[in-house]
Amino acid sequence: MKNRYKILLIAVLAMFSxxxxxxFSDVSKIGEVESLSAVVSVTLNLGSAPIPDKLxxxxxxxxxxxxxxxxxxxxxxxxxxxIIPGIYTITVTSEKSxxxxxxxxxxxxxxxxxxxxxxxITVNVGASKSGALVFKEVYYxxxxxxxxxxxxxxxxxxxxxxxxxxxxxxxxxxxxxxxLTATPNKPVWPATEDPSLFxxxxxxxxxxxxxxxxxxxxxxIIIAQMADDHKKxxxxxxxxxxxxxxxxxxxxxxxxxxxxxxxxxxxxxxxxSPTPQWLTTVFGGAFVIYYPNEPINPANFVTPVxxxxxxxxxxxxxxxxxxxxxxxxxxxxxxxMPAVLxxxxxxxxxxxxxxxxxxxxxxTVGGGRAILFDTNNSSEDFEVMNPPVIRRYxxxxxxWNTWK
Amino acid sequence: xxxxxxxxxxxxxxxxxxLFAVQPASAQxxxxxxxxxxxxxxxxxxxxxxxxxxxxxxxxxxxxxSSVDFTYQLKSGDFxxxxxxxxxxxxxxxxxxxxxxxxxxxxxxFSFNNEMQRNTQFNTTMLDPARGMPFYPxxxxxxxxxxxDYRLEMKVASQPLWDRVILGIQGxxxxxxxxxxxxxxxxxxxxxxxxxxxxxxxxxxxxxxVNFVYENLVQESGTTNSNSQINHNVYVMxxxxxxxxxxxxxxxxxxxxVYNGNKVGAAIQYSYGFSDMKFLLEGKYDYGxxxxxxxxxxxxxxxxxxxxxxxxxxxxxxxxxNVSRLELSYSNRSIDGIEHVQVLDNTYEVQQWVDLYSxxxxxxxxxxxxxxxxxxxxxxxxxxxxxxxxxxxxxxxDDYIMPHSRMxxxxxxxGADAKANLxxxxxxxxxxxxxxxxxxxxxxxxxxxxxxxxxxxxxxxMTPDFQFLKQSYYKIGGELSLYSGLGKMSRxxxxxxxxxxxxxxxxxxxxxxxTNFGLxxxx
Numbered sequence: 001m002k003n004r005y006k007i008l009l010i011a012v013l014a015m016f017s018x019x020x021x022x023x024f025s026d027v028s029k030i031g032e033v034e035s036l037s038a039v040v041s042v043t044l045n046l047g048s049a050p051i052p053d054k055l056x057x058x059x060x061x062x063x064x065x066x067x068x069x070x071x072x073x074x075x076x077x078x079x080x081x082x083i084i085p086g087i088y089t090i091t092v093t094s095e096k097s098x099x100x101x102x103x104x105x106x107x108x109x110x111x112x113x114x115x116x117x118x119x120x121i122t123v124n125v126g127a128s129k130s131g132a133l134v135f136k137e138v139y140y141x142x143x144x145x146x147x148x149x150x151x152x153x154x155x156x157x158x159x160x161x162x163x164x165x166x167x168x169x170x171x172x173x174x175x176x177x178x179x180l181t182a183t184p185n186k187p188v189w190p191a192t193e194d195p196s197l198f199x200x201x202x203x204x205x206x207x208x209x210x211x212x213x214x215x216x217x218x219x220x221i222i223i224a225q226m227a228d229d230h231k232k233x234x235x236x237x238x239x240x241x242x243x244x245x246x247x248x249x250x251x252x253x254x255x256x257x258x259x260x261x262x263x264x265x266x267x268x269x270x271x272x273s274p275t276p277q278w279l280t281t282v283f284g285g286a287f288v289i290y291y292p293n294e295p296i297n298p299a300n301f302v303t304p305v306x307x308x309x310x311x312x313x314x315x316x317x318x319x320x321x322x323x324x325x326x327x328x329x330x331x332x333x334x335x336x337m338p339a340v341l342x343x344x345x346x347x348x349x350x351x352x353x354x355x356x357x358x359x360x361x362x363x364t365v366g367g368g369r370a371i372l373f374d375t376n377n378s379s380e381d382f383e384v385m386n387p388p389v390i391r392r393y394x395x396x397x398x399x400w401n402t403w404k
Numbered sequence: 405x406x407x408x409x410x411x412x413x414x415x416x417x418x419x420x421x422x423l424f425a426v427q428p429a430s431a432q433x434x435x436x437x438x439x440x441x442x443x444x445x446x447x448x449x450x451x452x453x454x455x456x457x458x459x460x461x462x463x464x465x466x467x468x469x470s471s472v473d474f475t476y477q478l479k480s481g482d483f484x485x486x487x488x489x490x491x492x493x494x495x496x497x498x499x500x501x502x503x504x505x506x507x508x509x510x511x512x513x514f515s516f517n518n519e520m521q522r523n524t525q526f527n528t529t530m531l532d533p534a535r536g537m538p539f540y541p542x543x544x545x546x547x548x549x550x551x552x553d554y555r556l557e558m559k560v561a562s563q564p565l566w567d568r569v570i571l572g573i574q575g576x577x578x579x580x581x582x583x584x585x586x587x588x589x590x591x592x593x594x595x596x597x598x599x600x601x602x603x604x605x606x607x608x609x610x611x612x613x614v615n616f617v618y619e620n621l622v623q624e625s626g627t628t629n630s631n632s633q634i635n636h637n638v639y640v641m642x643x644x645x646x647x648x649x650x651x652x653x654x655x656x657x658x659x660x661x662v663y664n665g666n667k668v669g670a671a672i673q674y675s676y677g678f679s680d681m682k683f684l685l686e687g688k689y690d691y692g693x694x695x696x697x698x699x700x701x702x703x704x705x706x707x708x709x710x711x712x713x714x715x716x717x718x719x720x721x722x723x724x725x726n727v728s729r730l731e732l733s734y735s736n737r738s739i740d741g742i743e744h745v746q747v748l749d750n751t752y753e754v755q756q757w758v759d760l761y762s763x764x765x766x767x768x769x770x771x772x773x774x775x776x777x778x779x780x781x782x783x784x785x786x787x788x789x790x791x792x793x794x795x796x797x798x799x800x801x802d803d804y805i806m807p808h809s810r811m812x813x814x815x816x817x818x819g820a821d822a823k824a825n826l827x828x829x830x831x832x833x834x835x836x837x838x839x840x841x842x843x844x845x846x847x848x849x850x851x852x853x854x855x856x857x858x859x860x861x862x863x864x865x866m867t868p869d870f871q872f873l874k875q876s877y878y879k880i881g882g883e884l885s886l887y888s889g890l891g892k893m894s895r896x897x898x899x900x901x902x903x904x905x906x907x908x909x910x911x912x913x914x915x916x917x918x919t920n921f922g923l924x925x926x927x
Contacts, residue, residue, distance in 0.1 A: 023666055023693045027710050030742055033763035033806050063648055065855035066807070084806055085761050086745050115745055115761035150633045181655050184748040185755065283654060327656055328637075328649050351635050351654065 036085055038119045041077040042092055042107065049103045049127030052094035060379075061086040062333035074125075085115045087333060091343045092123045093375050103127050106376045108343040110335055126340070131374050132167050133289060135323040136160035136220055136395065139356035139388035141348045142282045143230075143239045150352050152279050153257070154230040154239045156246065156388070159289060159321075160220040160359075160395055162372050169221055171209040172320070173269060173292055175201035176285040178304075178311055182326040182334035182345075187304030187311075199288060199319070199338065200304075200311040204270040204296060205250050205278065213247075213400060218369035220395040222246035225278050227263030240354045240387035245397065245404040250278035262403035269296040272310040282351045284325030286336045290318045316341060323378055325357065332379065344379025356388035368394050436785040437895050438469050438926045439887045441825045441835055445780055445787050448729050451684040451719050452604075453511070453559075456671045457615040459572025459602040461509040461561035463675070470501030473924040481916030483877070483907050485869050487533045489521030489549070501927075507563035508570075514556050521549040526865045528638055528652075529590045529625035529661060531582045538643035538741050538766065539696045539707035541627065541650065541658060543588055543636055544860055551582035564606060574600040574615070588636040588652035592625040598667070609677050617669035617690060625661045629653045639859075642707065643741045643766040644804040644811055645866040646854045659699030661706065667692030669713070683720040688713065704757045708742040710764075727783035731776045741766035741804075766804040773797045791822040800873075807853050813873050814847035823883075831889030831897065839905075841879040848874030875912070881905035883920075896927045 040057055051074055059068045064084055072078035074094075090112060094105040107125035114121075136159065142152035157174060161167045177199045178187055189195035205223070207213060215221065227249035230239035234257065243249075249263040252274050268274065269292075280287075293315070301310035322341035326332055332345045346357040359372040359381050370393040373381040391397065397404040436442070446469065447453055452460025475496040482490065498515035526542040527533050531551055533540065561572040579595040602615035629636060635653030642648070650658045669690030676683060690713040696706040717733040745761040774796040782788035796817040803810050821839030828834055850870040852862055883903030890896040901922035908915045 023664075023695065024668075024691075027693050027708055027742060027762075030762045030764060032767075033743075033765050035806060065648075085763060087747065111747065113745065113747060113760050148634070183656070184750070186750050188750070281655070283656060327651065327654075330648050330650075331656070349649075350637060350651075 033085060035081070036083045036114055036117045036119070037079055037081045038083055038088075038114050038121055039077055039079050040072065040090060040092075040121050040123065042072070042074065042123050042125045044074060044125050046105070046125075046127040049105070050096055050098050052096045052103075052105050055092050055094045055105065055125065058091045058093075059083065059088050060091070060332070061088050062330050063087065065329065079118075083114055086113075088112050088114050089333065089335075089343075090121055090123055091377060092125050093343075093377060093380075094125075095375070104375050106343055108339040108377075110339055111333065131321050132161060132163035132165065133169070133172070133215075134160055134162045134321045134359060134372060134374050135287065135289070136162075136372060137356055137358040137385065137388065137390070137392065138287070138323060138325065139241065140280060140282060140284060140325055141350065141355065142352045143236060143354040144352050145236050146238050150282075151230075151236040151239060152282055152352075153226045153228075153235065153277060154241050154243065155225040155280060156241065156243055156390065157223045157287070158220050158390060158395070159223065160372065161215045161217050162374060164217055166217070167215045169207050169213045169215055170211065171206055171291060172289055173204050173206040173296070174223060174266075174287060174289050175199075175204040175270075175312070175314060176280050176287055177314075177336060178202050178309075179336055180281050180285065181283045182331040182336060184334055186336070187307065189304055190302065196338065197316055198313045199316060199322075199341070200302065201270060201288075201314055202309075202311060203278065203280075204312055204314075205266040206269045206292070206296065207248060208264065208267055213398065215398055216396070218367070218394070218396055219398050220391055221248060221398065222263075222390050223248045223250065223266065224263060225250055225280075226258055227261040228259065238354070241390065243390070245390070245401070247398065247401050252276050252278065270298050270301075270312045272298070272301070283327040284331075284345075284347055286322070286324040286342075288314060288319045288322045288337075288341065290314055290320050293318055321374075322376075323357075323382075325378075327351075341376065343375075343377040344381075346378040346382035346384075348384050353386075354388070355384055355386040357382040358385045358388075358392065361393055370394060436467075437831070437889050437897055438471075439786060439833065439835075439897055440885050440899055440901070440924070440926070441823070441833075441887075442786045443469055443471065443926065445727065445783055445785075448778060448780065449721055449723065449727060451675060451682055451721060452613075452673070454719065455613070455673055455684070455686050456574060456600055456617065456688065457572065457602040457604065457613040457673050457686075458559035458574035458600060459561045459570040459604040459615070460611070460613050460673065460675070461511060461559055461572065462507060462563060462570050463604065463611055464509070466502050466504075466509060466511075468501075468503050469926070470499070470503075471924055471926045472499045473497065473922060476921045478919045479916065481907070481914065483872075483875075483909055483912075483914040483916040485872055486525045486865060487527040487530075487869075488524065490523040492519065492521045494519045505560075505563070508561050510558070510560045512556075512558045514554070516554045517552060519549075519551045519553075521551070523547075524549050528584060528588055528627060529592050531580050531592050531594050531623075536711060536737075536739050536768070537663065537694065537696070537709060538641060538739075538768070539709075540625075540661070541638040541640045542647075542861070542865065543638045543652075544864065545586050545588070545636065547584050547586035547589075549582055549584055551580065553578065553580035555579075568606055570604040570606070572602040572604070572615075574602060587629040587631055587634065588627050588638055588658075589630060590625055590627045592623065594621075594623040596621045604673075611673075611675045613671075613673035613675075615671050615673075617667065617671070619665075619667040619669075619692065621663065621665035621667070621694060623661075623663035627652045627658050627660075639861050640706065641861075642743065643768075644802055644809040644854075645852045645862050646804060646807075646809070647859075647861055659704075661696060661698050662700050662703075663694055663696050665692055665694030667711070671715075680723045681720065682723070683718065686715075686717045686719075688715040702756065705744040705746060705759070707744070708762075710740040710742065712738045723783075725782065725784075727778075727780040727787070729776075729778045729780075731774075733772070733774050735770075735772045737770040739768040740764045741768065765806065766802070768803075769799075769801045771797075771799045787825055789822065789824040792820065794819050804854070807855070809852045809854055811850045811870060812847060813845070813870075816844045816846060818842050818844070831892070833887045835885035835887065836883070837885075837903075838882045839880070843877050843879075845874045845876045875909045877907055877909040879905055879907045885922075887926075896925065898923070898925045
């Protein structure tokens with residue numbers, strides 16, 4: 001018996017020794033951190049757009065909350081010193097006005113590991129004219145009730161005509177894409193077609209395709225989860241918004257709390273497992289608006305490898321605007337949205353805070369019409385607003401909204 | 405399962421030793437009653453007892469003793485770190501005993517503490533946030549903590565073999581658990597086990613000792629919210645105010661933190677005795693590594709630390725009618741904070757975090773130089789009175805390399821204490837003591853150059869704690885211990901004890917009071 005205990009004791013000590021040896025070996029060659037340099041170059045895919053005069057280069061290490069900014073010549077390279085080793089998102093942007101158009105130049109690479117000196121990084125930079133329809137303000141995080149409870153029925157999405165021409169939102173679709181929240185665990189998509197050409201929707205709602213819904217420059221539409229006055233006593237007197245004047249709502253079915261409001265009901269185009277309201281995650285979803293190039297058929301779903309959850313494939317080339325929202329600033333590195341649609345992400349940094357994200361004003365033109373930033377980088381284009389306000393900056397409701 | 409079995413064996417062994425040691429002694433004069441003062445003197449005289457070499461116990465020629473102590477401790481006041489409680493209550497029980505084994509010796513101790521801390525802040529998961537671990541989450545919510553711990557210690561020394569060699573072993577098992585009482589709340593389990601095999605070689609009046617150290621440490625902390633409707637922001641600290649934000653609650657809740665550490669080390673001792681003088685020189689070196697991972701089912705490294713400790717101590721004791729004791733020591737502790745750059749291999753079949761780069765991002769250094777002199781008057785089995793003087797220089801130099809932040813604190817402590825062992829007639833004695841300590845801060849600076857100098861972590865946590873650490877203060881204290889024997893022919897006795905320490909900074913109106921009440925039996 002004594003021998004058994006001795007053997008047991010020796011075995012345990014040997015096991016501990018082996019574990020500790022491995023642990024000691026793992027750290028034995030680790031030295032002090034040293035700053036690194038990276039060399040950034042660009043490949044320009046500008047089509048007919050003019051070459052920008054200079055490019056702004058931004059490197060962000062989200063986990064360190066460390067940022068380096070510099071500029072470079074479009075035809076050259078730039079060496080960026082004093083970099084903390086880590087995972088970086090490199091964004092290259094510029095803007096140029098020519099022949100009456102404003103061109104945005106953007107490109108980025110995400111999750112680039114810079115852990116060796118003089119790492120060569122190439123960024124593909126594309127050009128686009130500023131988009132016509134853009135997400136103007138999104139209130140997604142919800143609010144607190146007077147008793148401290150959680151209230152999330154007052155979410156809204158404001159879409160704005162940021163262009164000089166009339167836009168028609170008939171059949172415009174809004175989708176939340178997968179995964180639902182920012183996470184390192186990305187779904188793996190079947191490679192029947194190049195997965196990088198698509199985003200994958202969890203739910204899609206569409207403006208009815210029954211008639212035209214014109215939107216003049218400077219006008220906006222509000223898509224409400226529930227287009228009611230949320231300050232009502234039976235809802236949440238602490239809610240920051242009254243959405244009775246919203247143009248659209250995502251009604252699934254009425255309940256004791258949810259009623260069919262004056263707003264036009266959106267069409268539920270794709271939602272495999274609907275719930276009584278279109279609650280999108282209060283941690284921040286990733287959204288696109290787009291015009292489907294063919295009718296949305298829910299039967300044409302796709303599932304990630306190893307999962308049965310149904311998703312709908314949206315071609316990136318159909319997307320009009322995109323907005324990635326995350327739970328906090330660190331989670332920008334967990335981006336879901338392809339960089340070509342949104343090079344960054346916006347956040348209110350918490351949940352049930354009664355605050356929103358809204359696009360910044362770039363300039364105000366004749367008649368007080370606001371032109372909003374649209375660089376395809378939500379980290380730059382959006383700011384946190386307290387409280388959320390529909391149609392801020394003088395945005396106007398469309399004339400066909402007679403209940404406003 | 406095997407590990408648990410070894411723990412049971414270890415426990416059983418230490419408890420047996422402790423219980424064995426509380427048996428009545430035989431080799432001691434029956435008139436010599438053990439008392440708090442006599443045990444204090446016994447330990448002061450015993451040079452090897454205060455080393456990490458268990459084998460040396462035989463050379464101390466300690467007599468048999470044993471005690472059972474109950475303690476009730478209260479702390480209150482606002483002169484404290486934020487992570488301490490406004491009020492703290494500790495209930496403790498311990499038993500300790502030493503027993504001759506022929507010409508060898510065995511010693512054991514068991515203690516249990518139950519603690520309640522009121523209104524702590526900026527500590528979400530750590531049972532001991534000052535244990536030298538920079539990677540842990542904090543939150544600004546004011547909360548109570550409930551903790552309890554037990555500690556088992558043992559030392560065994562053989563009799564001299566061939567009059568040349570003594571073998572010994574020393575071990576300790578410490579287990580602690582605690583829970584934070586307000587959202588984001590946590591439950592944390594912590595344990596260490598260490599074992600120190602030892603040997604002493606004898607050369608006439610000279611003795612040369614060596615012992616080795618192995619220690620294993622595990623901590624597990626899980627966070628949750630009682631109110632699932634409200635998520636809470638937490639800040640995962642990386643050192644000197646650097647952090648990354650996270651949240652407890654919801655789909656992206658902070659994962660479970662698991663700490664796993666191992667330590668090895670060695671110490672050598674040399675002692676020499678002539679006439680009534682004895683001295684002992686000890687040098688120690690410990691090296692340990694502790695890894696921190698989160699979400700054990702898909703482990704992600706939060707960081708690692710490498711700890712090095714070098715320690716040297718000289719102790720000299722002059723015995724006689726009076727006892728004089730001098731202790732000089734130097735220690736140098738260095739902790740490297742290692743951070744890892746990782747990416748998730750998102751391949752469907754793999755899905756694991758992969759190390760790309762690891763580097764030392766912070767170095768925390770602490771240096772201590774101390775001296776203490778004690779004089780025991782009339783020191784045979786007991787003492788009539790004692791007086792002591794001590795000083796301690798402590799330098800902390802913490803350096804976060806990139807982005808560069810630094811905290812330097814240099815303090816000097818001076819103090820004096822005295823006790824009088826007054827006979828009240830019969831078997832009753834009163835041990836009355838008083839002490840004074842002055843801490844003088846002569847250097848202190850904190851420069852944070854990280855990402856967010858305006859965050860509450862810097863403005864409400866790091867800066868106030870730094871201000872506390874660099875404050876000069878004085879402490880005055882006193883204690884009374886009333887001892888009474890239990891029968892003339894018995895060595896047993898019991899005591900009642902009360903002590904009070906009052907801390908007051910040189911600048912400012914805050915203060916802190918620590919009160920202890922004790923009841924004990926000594927055999």
